[in-house]
Amino acid sequence: MVAADSERPNASGVSELLESRLSAAFRAPGIDHLSPRMFRRERSIPLRGSAAALCNNLSVLQLPARNLTHFGVVHGPSAQLLSAAPEGVPLAQRQLHAKEGAGVSPPLITQIHWCVLPFRVLLVLTSHRGIQMYESDGSVMVYWHALDAGDASLVQAVFAQGIAASGHYVCVGTWSGRVLVFDIPTKGPNIVLSEELARHQTPISDIATEPAQGQDCMADTVTADDSGLLCVWRSGPKFKLLTQIPGFGVPCSSVQLWQGTVAAGYGNGQVRLYEASTGSIHVQIDAHARAICALDLAPEVGKLLSAAEDTFIHIWKLSRSPEDGCIEVEHCHGECVPDTQLCGARFCDPSGSSFAVTGYDLAEILRFSSM
Amino acid sequence: MSMRTLPLLFLNLGGEMLYILDQRLRAQNIPGDKARKVMNDIISTMFNQKFMEELFKPQELYSKKALRTVYDRLAHASIMRLNQASMDKLYDLMTMAFKYQVLLCPRPKDVLLVTLNHLDAIKGLIQDSPTILHQVDETFRQLTDIYGDLSAGEFQLIRQTLLIFFQDLHIRVSIFLKDKVQNSNGRFVLPVSGPVPWGTEVPGLIRTFNNKGKEVKKTEFKHGGSYVAALKEGSLELYGDRVLKLGTNMYSVNRPVETHMSAASKNLASRTQESIVPNPLAKEELNLLARLIGGMEIQKPSGPEPGFRLNLFTTDEEEEQAALTKPEELSYEVINIQATQDQQTNQELERIMGEFEITDQSRRSASKGDDWLAMMDEL
Numbered sequence: 001m002v003a004a005d006s007e008r009p010n011a012s013g014v015s016e017l018l019e020s021r022l023s024a025a026f027r028a029p030g031i032d033h034l035s036p037r038m039f040r041r042e043r044s045i046p047l048r049g050s051a052a053a054l055c056n057n058l059s060v061l062q063l064p065a066r067n068l069t070h071f072g073v074v075h076g077p078s079a080q081l082l083s084a085a086p087e088g089v090p091l092a093q094r095q096l097h098a099k100e101g102a103g104v105s106p107p108l109i110t111q112i113h114w115c116v117l118p119f120r121v122l123l124v125l126t127s128h129r130g131i132q133m134y135e136s137d138g139s140v141m142v143y144w145h146a147l148d149a150g151d152a153s154l155v156q157a158v159f160a161q162g163i164a165a166s167g168h169y170v171c172v173g174t175w176s177g178r179v180l181v182f183d184i185p186t187k188g189p190n191i192v193l194s195e196e197l198a199r200h201q202t203p204i205s206d207i208a209t210e211p212a213q214g215q216d217c218m219a220d221t222v223t224a225d226d227s228g229l230l231c232v233w234r235s236g237p238k239f240k241l242l243t244q245i246p247g248f249g250v251p252c253s254s255v256q257l258w259q260g261t262v263a264a265g266y267g268n269g270q271v272r273l274y275e276a277s278t279g280s281i282h283v284q285i286d287a288h289a290r291a292i293c294a295l296d297l298a299p300e301v302g303k304l305l306s307a308a309e310d311t312f313i314h315i316w317k318l319s320r321s322p323e324d325g326c327i328e329v330e331h332c333h334g335e336c337v338p339d340t341q342l343c344g345a346r347f348c349d350p351s352g353s354s355f356a357v358t359g360y361d362l363a364e365i366l367r368f369s370s371m
Numbered sequence: 372m373s374m375r376t377l378p379l380l381f382l383n384l385g386g387e388m389l390y391i392l393d394q395r396l397r398a399q400n401i402p403g404d405k406a407r408k409v410m411n412d413i414i415s416t417m418f419n420q421k422f423m424e425e426l427f428k429p430q431e432l433y434s435k436k437a438l439r440t441v442y443d444r445l446a447h448a449s450i451m452r453l454n455q456a457s458m459d460k461l462y463d464l465m466t467m468a469f470k471y472q473v474l475l476c477p478r479p480k481d482v483l484l485v486t487l488n489h490l491d492a493i494k495g496l497i498q499d500s501p502t503i504l505h506q507v508d509e510t511f512r513q514l515t516d517i518y519g520d521l522s523a524g525e526f527q528l529i530r531q532t533l534l535i536f537f538q539d540l541h542i543r544v545s546i547f548l549k550d551k552v553q554n555s556n557g558r559f560v561l562p563v564s565g566p567v568p569w570g571t572e573v574p575g576l577i578r579t580f581n582n583k584g585k586e587v588k589k590t591e592f593k594h595g596g597s598y599v600a601a602l603k604e605g606s607l608e609l610y611g612d613r614v615l616k617l618g619t620n621m622y623s624v625n626r627p628v629e630t631h632m633s634a635a636s637k638n639l640a641s642r643t644q645e646s647i648v649p650n651p652l653a654k655e656e657l658n659l660l661a662r663l664i665g666g667m668e669i670q671k672p673s674g675p676e677p678g679f680r681l682n683l684f685t686t687d688e689e690e691e692q693a694a695l696t697k698p699e700e701l702s703y704e705v706i707n708i709q710a711t712q713d714q715q716t717n718q719e720l721e722r723i724m725g726e727f728e729i730t731d732q733s734r735r736s737a738s739k740g741d742d743w744l745a746m747m748d749e750l
Contacts, residue, residue, distance in 0.1 A: 001744055050538060050539055052531075052534075052535055052538060053530075053534035053535060053538070054531060069408075075526065076535060076538065102440070105431060105432075105434060108372065108535065110372075118405075128372070147676050154374070154429050155375065155429040156374065157372050157373055157374050158374060202522070202524055203524065205524075216709070224748075225389070225524075226522070226523075226525070226527065226528070227522065227524055228524075230644055249522075249523060249570075250523050250570070251459025251523055251524040251527050253527075254419075265481070267523055267524075267527060268568070268570050268571045268572075269567075269571045269572070269574060270571075270572070277583075280580075280582065280584060281580055281584070282579065282580050282581075283577065283578065283579050283580070284577075284578045285576070285577045285578075286571075286572040286573065286574050286575060286576045286577075287574055287594070288574055288594075289563075289567045289568075289571060289573070289574050289596055289598050290568065290571070291478075291479075308594065309624070310561075310563065310574075311561050311563060312563075312594065312596070314592075324580075324581065324582065326580075326581060326582060328579060328588075329577055329579070330590075331577065331592035331593075334592075334593065334594060334595045336563065336595055339554065339558050339559065339560055339561045340561070341474065341561065360534060360538070361538060361539065361541075361558070
């Protein structure tokens with residue numbers, strides 16, 4: 001197989017590089033080119049440290065009013081926040097560290113995520129010690145919750161992972177399967193642990209939410225764990241479990257919720273779509289050849305992004321069938337980042353016309369936008 | 372992150388070390404009996420029962436420095452000596468090889484198959500010693516007992532923990548560059564072809580179901596790769612077809628082992644960061660496994676069987692040159708541990724160390740501290 005000649009794909013698009021590699025190496029029948037190129041590579045944003053091999057390792061906060069986009073990436077014991085102008089020019093950056101505590105080695109951060117709440121935006125950071133919450137620019141820590149390792153057997157690692165905002169609550173998952181629900185005031189540090197959801201038995205991997213859709217569709221939160229189990233909830237002063245969708249022996253690494261449909265990405269490369277209210281499966285996509293590391297949604301247009309360790313990103317269009325209202329999926333676009341095990345991916349604008357990805361060992365954020 | 376990672380890391384790195392030492396012993400024409408002794412001594416030390424017991428206890432991963440000290444001691448468990456430059460190169464090769472194997476494992480659980488590949492090959496390197504063979508088989512059983520039933524989620528955590536350990540290591544290895552598995556920038560090639568992992572479907576199919584769970588539509592999409600279905604699952608039995616080739620011995624007498632140190636890059640910052648940050652409990656870590664090995668050190672005779680020095684480079688001049696030109700920041704600092712009294716000494720550990728018996732009593736020498744860095748005569 002011919003190795004890549006240059007270290008970076010040229011500006012005219014990664015697909016070109018892939019196409020030349022494929023055609024040079026495989027003159028086998030049936031290997032067509034990818035769908036007509038719809039996206040082009042934009043200028044990358046350099047990072048101080050490479051991205052760690054964690055799932056969902058990219059958070060994006062879109063601030064269209066200020067013509068800014070914030071990015072957050074976990075490196076290891078530190079995470080980097082940076083803001084960039086539309087052309088990708090980095091404007092400001094900040095590094096955050098996991099709060100120290102008892103233990104042999106410096107604690108590792110597992111995830112960083114912006115939580116958009118009705119009256120404020122919080123930046124939440126989870127680690128092997130606990131949960132740190134900051135004002136959205138990371139300048140001030142407003143809350144610290146230390147994890148209780150009391151129940152952990154000697155074999156289990158203790159950490160928090162899985163972060164999402166649901167109404168005025170922030171949900172954070174833990175190694176034990178417990179989901180901590182924090183009640184967030186409109187301003188100030190008076191954050192309170194309101195509830196602990198105890199349904200999952202294995203570490204939480206991801207949590208997704210969407211605004212309540214109205215009377216018919218009550219589900220607004222879904223939690224996923226390492227065994228592949230999905231729990232669908234309705235948030236409130238007391239969260240109510242609506243449905244449970246069992247796993248099938250593979251971790252669910254990333255989950256999204258769109259108009260009452262749960263989209264789940266699994267360790268065997270599959271994306272599955274379920275009806276949130278009933279838990280029944282509606283679409284099964286053999287999407288990737290390796291574990292999926294991230295899913296993201298552009299809810300205004302119903303676009304779903306999947307990224308995996310197989311170096312590919314795929315964009316899908318979700319819609320409801322006019323006949324029976326069931327969810328349907330159409331493939332829109334595929335992109336390859338050669339020799340890069342992806343670990344994070346996000347849309348960068350509400351219409352889903354641009355996205356960014358991170359990769360293991362890669363010290364930059366790669367950006368793509370449609371032509 | 373996972374507390375079950377250390378045994379896999381240790382055994383696989385140890386396996387790579389043995390492959391390289393075996394290749395160098397043959398390339399340097401070390402006499403058969405000496406080479407055999409070295410390999411047997413190191414393997415027997417590595418698979419010592421008490422050492423394995425300690426290793427398999429659930430624990431956090433060692434720091435890079437702490438782990439390096441363990442291998443320094445392991446490499447010197449016999450009559451063979453390595454200079455700093457050669458030891459550095461050996462460690463670089465070991466780590467890049469296992470990093471490559473972890474990265475390319477189709478499924479996280481396949482790291483277990485990689486480990487078994489190493490164990491299978493190690494058994495082939497043991498000569499005329501049923502005792503040592505038995506030690507390896509025992510370790511095999513321990514491995515499959517503990518890891519055979521771990522869930523896919525737990526293996527994913529182990530994989531992530533290993534990748535965090537190997538983050539930012541981009542040393543270019545000649546044999547990888549030649550085989551086109553590594554790019555000139557030090558990054559590994561990730562193929563988008565070949566069999567999918569066991570349990571994964573070939574990408575390309577979208578299946579739609581109705582409210583009653585009946586499949587109503589099947590469409591295809593172009594996924595961009597060139598994958599085929601997996602043939603079969605690798606075996607976890609004592610003897611079996613592992614299917615996966617990762618972890619098998621890629622060296623032979625004719626394939627030289629060279630490294631190029633990556634040009635000073637911005638990645639340097641994150642690498643040196645670890646060695647600078649003081650770790651108050653580091654000495655404790657270094658003590659545990661390293662001291663176990665130190666306590667097991669096979670007595671070297673000062674009599675008829677002198678030790679010899681192994682060179683990881685092609686000539687002595689090259690080795691000297693490598694020692695001089697290696698940038699300060701990139702050399703591993705090895706902390707010499709004396710097995711002396713220490714406030715933090717683990718009582719149990721002291722007892723275990725006291726129990727270690729020297730395998731060959733007849734070779735016990737009165738003057739253990741002799742300098743026997745004498746070069747072996749060239750044939």
